[in-house]
Amino acid sequence: MKTDIQIARETTLLPISAIAEKIGIQNDDLIPYGKYIAKVPHQLAEKKDKKGKLILVSAITPTKAGIGKTTVSIGLSLGLEKIGKKTVVALREPSLGPCFGMKGGAAGGGYAQVLPMENINLHFTGDFHAITSAHNMISALLDNYQFQNKGTDKQLKQIVWKRVLDVNDRSLRNIVTGMGGISNGIPTESGFDITPASEIMAIFCLSKDIEDLRNRIDNILLGYTHSNDAFYVKDLNISGAITVLLKDALDPNLVQTTEHSAAFVHGGPFANIAHGCNSVIATKVALNHGDYVITEAGFGADLGAEKFLNIKCRAAGISPSASVLVATSQALKMHGGVDEKEIKQPNAEGLRKGLENVKVHVENLKNFGQTVILTFNKYYFDTEEEIQLVKDWATDMGIRFAINNSFVEGGEGAVNLAQTVVDAIEEDESKPLSFTYELEDSIETKIEKVAKSIYRAKDIELSNTAQLRLKRIKRLGFENLPICIAKTQYSFSDDAKAYGAVKDHTLHIEDFVINSGAGFIVVIAGNIMRMPGLPKEPQALHIDLVDGQIEGLS
């Protein structure tokens, strides 16, 4: 089969105005970035009478290679278009770091891609750069505040704000800044996270409009004074300047799929320390312009869907009409105890055992009130027997099921999935969202509810640090924020090696981070990487420009 970039290159793109027209966006409203990309005004997210049906694509617990959620999301949108539904897919923007590190791109795959994939995978419309700038501008202004107020009461005792860059660079994880003498700042332990881990990214993706963006920026916690008072961005009086840096980026990016349907690709927060979905504004613009809107949440449903529903949907006042759960034979086998090196080989027994993992995710989604469709994301090495096995199991369990083969066949390979989803919504649309916890619950109760009902833990345990931090959260009055649990994506537990449907484990809470700008409390359950490193052979070695065309992205 052709590579992703070959397929992308062979697709004749339509002008972006033609894509916009399909979903009723006027040419005058477009802010073009080249011929095939346009921003549309974020004001298009404002309420309209007509609302599309939202469909969430989530997954079972993934393998290290991922599970193809983006490909399924795009494929499903192509399938829906094939059966005559006006569909828009809303996705996250890829980060440059992993693109040049391990992955080489994140814009779908095969015949289910968003295009132009080279641009989307590289600088795109500059949103990540704007977020990087805004974040580091705060850092510079904060350090300048410290420098100008050195030795006075105003100087902060502790700073909790770091810097970000959109690159994989382990050397920047822990740094000491302000070295080299008194005119060069105050020596301070600091570090860089990757841009998707920036609180600005989370804020950007949760903001309803410019005003909301500005208020959230105002509320970012930067550090503590000598009298232990919280010090926010608003105390620096710079929210206007930071909002100005983000103003254009807030307009969502319209592109097209391999079959010329509309796609919004906008924002890209991490799915562990943040909520892992594209911007609220892009989702709302999509809902205002499509009959069906597909969106995706990062990692498995225990992390991605949980946060999508409890954080994003709650904040945005939206709710999916159905949830699609993606499974692959590889992930199933991994959960069934098959060695990772052998998960591409047929192994019916392993596969069958692995279905326990699916069962828990389906139950979890149903507990939210969601109508669930299980989809088997087909790979070239999958056998008919194994697919039948999964299908039979789903039938026995009363779970709607369809194969996705859009990687190889484009929309044609997802027609059955699309019809299954449409039927599910028509016959049995999701109920109003039943959140896992109430905002009024205490932080411990919130964690306990997620840990027990989603992760199937028997209890939670807070470290001493976590207990201390929790007191501070209460003192500062942030107990009513939703929680964003950062734990490994490879297990229901905090142990990355505990596959399958592990239960009755103890969830260990190491620490809390107050993201009062984004509007959630990050609950740290295990070691979370905020700045990836590069592998021995980075993808950058394979990225090249040959006869004016880019190689090495996928």
Place this chain on the structure above:
Amino acid sequence: MKTDIQIARETTLLPISAIAEKIGIQNDDLIPYGKYIAKVPHQLAEKKDKKGKLILVSAITPTKAGIGKTTVSIGLSLGLEKIGKKTVVALREPSLGPCFGMKGGAAGGGYAQVLPMENINLHFTGDFHAITSAHNMISALLDNYQFQNKGTDKQLKQIVWKRVLDVNDRSLRNIVTGMGGISNGIPTESGFDITPASEIMAIFCLSKDIEDLRNRIDNILLGYTHSNDAFYVKDLNISGAITVLLKDALDPNLVQTTEHSAAFVHGGPFANIAHGCNSVIATKVALNHGDYVITEAGFGADLGAEKFLNIKCRAAGISPSASVLVATSQALKMHGGVDEKEIKQPNAEGLRKGLENVKVHVENLKNFGQTVILTFNKYYFDTEEEIQLVKDWATDMGIRFAINNSFVEGGEGAVNLAQTVVDAIEEDESKPLSFTYELEDSIETKIEKVAKSIYRAKDIELSNTAQLRLKRIKRLGFENLPICIAKTQYSFSDDAKAYGAVKDHTLHIEDFVINSGAGFIVVIAGNIMRMPGLPKEPQALHIDLVDGQIEGLS
């Protein structure tokens, strides 16, 4: 008078396609970034039969507040349009750092601006962000090389490559990276420069095409091996990936002036440690599409024009038909010994004395073979008497002279200047460039020639460090590169307080930096700031979004 941003906002912009059409660029060739900005293919820089006349705008030794070169450059282009000449102005892109620090913008002023000024002053088309990304991607890949080869022969002994961010942040000048244990890299002294100081920026601005860009990236010196061999980007095998990151940025940005003539704003290297002018590609595209092309070189003529002519023009094979030297009453008085606090007050004696500074710059430009026009850049507080004094002096000296009042009057205020320039070129076009030094000269000879003939020094003195570095430059075979002297812009000497026409001084060379990618040797004569700090009251405090419009840029 209205503020810059008020004037900008009240100007009804033409669609960028209309601007392109004026200079014969087809709509199909445009890569739009919104309605009023477009990139044009860098291939438009390739040779054509028709070539416009190039006019360099430089200045006498400036004050801390600058001297208005950008405003004069834009104003002159407006004046030329007024007298019926098809004119294009080619300028540098502003940096975000100073914009939020001291200056609040750099896109001309008053009725001589390039528009949309808010975009140009902020993220614009993302060129600086692409350069920041490319630079830091090299840093990450280099540190990863060190990490992966730790303890082996391959690990470098010394690294000379740092990181960059487009922000004013003194805390990042000197940092220690790789802290926090063995999985987080190798502890290393490092630091961040501001993006205009990146060698990638200089490379970007000197490259003729993509191939040249790639070759220059290949030749960037990153450090030294244990056997003292030089280690280049090509040794990492990543030039393809870095070129990919810069590919789109290399297309020049077309915008419009306050009077709807064409302007290219592209690239923005420092004028001390780099050559301080917009990209070669933008200048060449402008020359292919205008009858007259105005461009600007940073700081005073001793730094900016010298580097423009000896480095950029030599590399690009271009040559100005005339040079315009900008003077202001404030700068003249400063050079005439008037206290900086009083330079806005009338002071004929101070003004007269300050003309000695003009004389040296005019002589210098004539030594290059340039036809020189002196222009007095008028400020609201200037008196008729003082202007007449300068005019009379110029007449006595046989120097062509004209007032520029385009800040207040737009093109109308530069008609006389424009006509003076056109006449000068028609009567007495510049001779072929007579460079200050030959590339075959030794590095010491090159410095001596610039120091004596341009700076009017009596001799040069190399520190011990500089002498050692010079040996290395010779050993590595870089002696035939041009030199880029980094010294204070406030004096002909290396003493920032020695105003006027100081001569017979000694130029102290502290160090050398090999910019083998950019293709010049940076000669460090004094303390050069590569990462500015923020002032006590940064401009960011005044930048705001009010009713959807940006305030605080100028």
